[in-house]
Amino acid sequence: MKRLRDWWFAPAPAERLAALRIAIGVYALGWVIIRYDEIINIATQPSGFQPIGIVRVLETPVSPDLVAVFAIATCVLLGAFILGIAYRVVAPLAALGLLWTLTYRNAWGMPFHTENLMVMHVIAFAFMPAADVWALARRRPSPESGYGWAIKLLVALTVATYMLAGIAKLRIAGFAWLDGELLRNQIAIDNLRKLLLGDSTATLGTTLLHHPTIMTAFSVLTIVLELGSPVALIGGRIARLWALGAWGFHVGVILLMNIWFPYAVLGFAFLPIFEVERPIAWLSRRWRARRQ
Amino acid sequence: MSIGGRPGKSVAVVLGSRGFAIVASIALLVLTLSPVVREPTDDGFPLSTYPMFATERPTELSMVYALGVTRSGERRYLRPFLIGSGEVLQAYMILAGAVAGGPGTTQALCQAIAARIRELGDIDIVTVRIVFGKHDALEVLLDHKLGKETERTRCSVKRS
Numbered sequence: 001m002k003r004l005r006d007w008w009f010a011p012a013p014a015e016r017l018a019a020l021r022i023a024i025g026v027y028a029l030g031w032v033i034i035r036y037d038e039i040i041n042i043a044t045q046p047s048g049f050q051p052i053g054i055v056r057v058l059e060t061p062v063s064p065d066l067v068a069v070f071a072i073a074t075c076v077l078l079g080a081f082i083l084g085i086a087y088r089v090v091a092p093l094a095a096l097g098l099l100w101t102l103t104y105r106n107a108w109g110m111p112f113h114t115e116n117l118m119v120m121h122v123i124a125f126a127f128m129p130a131a132d133v134w135a136l137a138r139r140r141p142s143p144e145s146g147y148g149w150a151i152k153l154l155v156a157l158t159v160a161t162y163m164l165a166g167i168a169k170l171r172i173a174g175f176a177w178l179d180g181e182l183l184r185n186q187i188a189i190d191n192l193r194k195l196l197l198g199d200s201t202a203t204l205g206t207t208l209l210h211h212p213t214i215m216t217a218f219s220v221l222t223i224v225l226e227l228g229s230p231v232a233l234i235g236g237r238i239a240r241l242w243a244l245g246a247w248g249f250h251v252g253v254i255l256l257m258n259i260w261f262p263y264a265v266l267g268f269a270f271l272p273i274f275e276v277e278r279p280i281a282w283l284s285r286r287w288r289a290r291r292q
Numbered sequence: 293m294s295i296g297g298r299p300g301k302s303v304a305v306v307l308g309s310r311g312f313a314i315v316a317s318i319a320l321l322v323l324t325l326s327p328v329v330r331e332p333t334d335d336g337f338p339l340s341t342y343p344m345f346a347t348e349r350p351t352e353l354s355m356v357y358a359l360g361v362t363r364s365g366e367r368r369y370l371r372p373f374l375i376g377s378g379e380v381l382q383a384y385m386i387l388a389g390a391v392a393g394g395p396g397t398t399q400a401l402c403q404a405i406a407a408r409i410r411e412l413g414d415i416d417i418v419t420v421r422i423v424f425g426k427h428d429a430l431e432v433l434l435d436h437k438l439g440k441e442t443e444r445t446r447c448s449v450k451r452s
Contacts, residue, residue, distance in 0.1 A: 008317070009310060038378050045376060047397070048389040053337045088307070099338065106337040109377075109385030119338040120324055127316035129308060143308025153317045160324045165342035171332040172346040185349045188429035195432070196357040196425065198369040199380040206433045 012148035015277035018084070018134035020154060023276060024121050025082035027268045028098055031118065032075055039101065042108045043067040052111060053103040067104060074101045081125070084135020092126040099123065117161045118263045124153055134280070152233065154272035159229040161269075162246065166226030178223060180215030187215075190257045205256035218252065225249050232273055243270035354426045355384070356391045356444065358405055360417035368417060374408050376401075387422065391444055398422055402447040409449050421446045 032039075043064040051058055074097030080086065081094040099122075102115050128150040132140040169177045176182065188209055191201045208214055225245050232239040250264045263269050306312055327334075327341040335341055358375055360368040372383035390401035406420045427439035 005310075009313070042377055042382060045386060045389075046400075047393060048382075048385050052335075053339070088303070103337050109379075109382040111335050111337045111340065112379075112381075113340055113342055113344050116338040116340050116342075120320070123338075124316075124320055127307075127312075127320070140304070143304075145308055145310045145313040149310075149313045149317060153320060156317075156321055157324055160321060161342070164325065164327060164340070165344075165346075167328055168332045168341050168343050169346040172343060173348050176348070177346065182348050183345065185351050185429070186345050188351055188433055189349050189353055192353050192427060192429040192432050193355065193384070194380055196353075196355065196369060196427075197380045197383055198358075198371040198374070201433075209430060209434060 008149050008152055009146055010148045010152075011146050012151050013277060014129075014133045014142065014147050015281060016275065017128065017130045017147040017150050018132070019277040019280045020151065020272055021084070021125055021128075021130035022082055022134065022280065023271055024118070024125070024268060025078055025094075027263065027266070028118055028122050029075060029078040029082065031115070031262075032071060032078065032098070032101060035105070036071055036075075039071050039105045040064055040068055042105060045108060048108050050109075051107050053106075054099060055103045055107045062104075067101075070097065070104070071101050074098055081122075084131030084137055087131035087135065087137065091128075091130070095119075095123045095126040114261050114263065117158060117269055120157050120161070121154055124150075124157060128153075134284075151272050155232055155239070158269050158272065159232050162226045162229035166223055166229075169223065169226070178216070178219050180212055180217070180219045183219045183222075184209060184212060184215040187256050190259070194258060200258055202254070202256050202258040205258070208256065218256075222249060232270075235273070239273045243273045246270065351429045352426065353429055354424070356387045356422065356424050357384075358387060358402075359421045359423055360409070360415070361419040361421060362416045363418050370405065370409075370417075370420070374405055376404065391422070391424070395445065398445045399447065402445050406447050406449045410451060418449055419446055420449065 043061065049061045074094065077090055077094035077097050080090045099119055102119055106112055106115070129140070129143050129145075129147065130150065131137060132142065132147075173182055187202075187205045191205050194201050225242070229242065229246070232242045247264065247267065247270065250261050253259050253261065254265065261269075323339065327336065327339050330336075330341055332341045332346065333343050335343055358370045360370050362368060372378055372380045375383035376386045377383045386401065390397045402420050402422050409415050409417050409420065422444045423441045424444055425439060425441045428437075431437045431439070
């Protein structure tokens with residue numbers, strides 16, 4: 001138990017957690033801004049509202065104006081979250097705003113799986129001392145718990161997501177998922193659906209439909225990456241290798257199905273595995289040097 | 293409880309304690325992993341079972357979609373934003389919801405699509421059709437062979 005505690009609370013610099021707050025906050029803010037029109041547009045639909053998650057408190061849709069107010073408030077809160085202003089109050093509110101806005105959007109039609117981990121990361125930040133440095137507030141002293149646990153928790157949430165995806169495949173399809181036929185059919189169906197709905201199809205996906213052996217290899221690799229995700233908690237080179245493999249998997253999904261998981265493809269899902277404070281500290285040093 | 297009579301400081305001490313970190317970590321991890329005890333197909337947000345790509349599927353696809361017909365009679369698949377959403381799956385849900393609502397809602401959606409095409413102006417589409425198609429994905433993608441289509445409704449793109 002002591003070893004587990006020592007590992008979970010192994011020290012990490014406050015700057016790393018702050019860098020993660022800034023990076024993930026910027027991504028979340030950018031996501032809501034880019035998706036703003038879509039969020040409002042879908043809320044004007046006359047039918048198709050199927051409440052999920054916290055939106056289950058509603059029986060009928062709210063006015064699109066209210067959806068817009070929540071989305072704009074979420075953007076403002078995320079801005080303050082990035083800057084580290086009044087963090088103890090702002091971080092939970094920003095997490096709640098993001099959770100509500102994106103859950104409401106996902107309540108129209110099929111839930112996406114591209115936003116879940118980002119939302120869980122932002123929720124986790126609400127419990128973390130992530131604005132003790134690199135914030136527009138006075139520098140706080142280090143807490144007793146330190147910062148290492150918070151970074152490990154962000155990695156653990158990423159790991160849990162991939163684990164769940166792997167477990168779902170085995171629970172739903174069993175080991176038959178590994179033979180590649182199921183994946184081939186998924187790729188074929190997904191590309192046909194995209195074609196019929198006027199979206200771009202993945203050329204590589206349709207080409208590889210001729211090669212079932214490659215599909216088997218992709219299936220096995222997918223399960224190995226998903227169920228092997230806990231190696232990311234070990235840290236160091238093995239964690240970075242896993243992150244590279246998982247990133248490659250998402251690139252593969254784009255090439256085979258033209259399905260984008262931007263949080264992973266742009267690397268944000270894996271940032272907690274890396275020493276992300278270094279580039280920001282370098283930029284900060286350069287900026288200060290210029291001012292002097 | 294406060295330390296030195298400063299309530300703010302006592303909050304900081306609690307939030308910065310190892311005990312709080314342990315409780316927060318366990319709570320968030322249990323919450324994130326909780327879908328594992330749900331039916332794997334019982335999806336949610338943000339606590340998902342991640343059932344994507346897991347379900348065994350036949351290669352036959354039956355679904356409703358919208359088609360545009362050009363002045364010369366050629367068929368065009370319509371982009372999702374013309375249906376009412378930039379997202380392909382949500383565009384599909386809009387189409388499926390309209391058809392499930394009956395001929396009236398299907399025709400209303402057809403008119404809405406036609407209005408969006410008219411607003412864009414530069415698209416050579418004169419008629420919108422909402423059809424129900426039944427295709428084999430491998431036959432369409434590998435042999436370019438379409439299955440059967442049944443028209444649910446059609447409407448004209450009226451231009452002034």
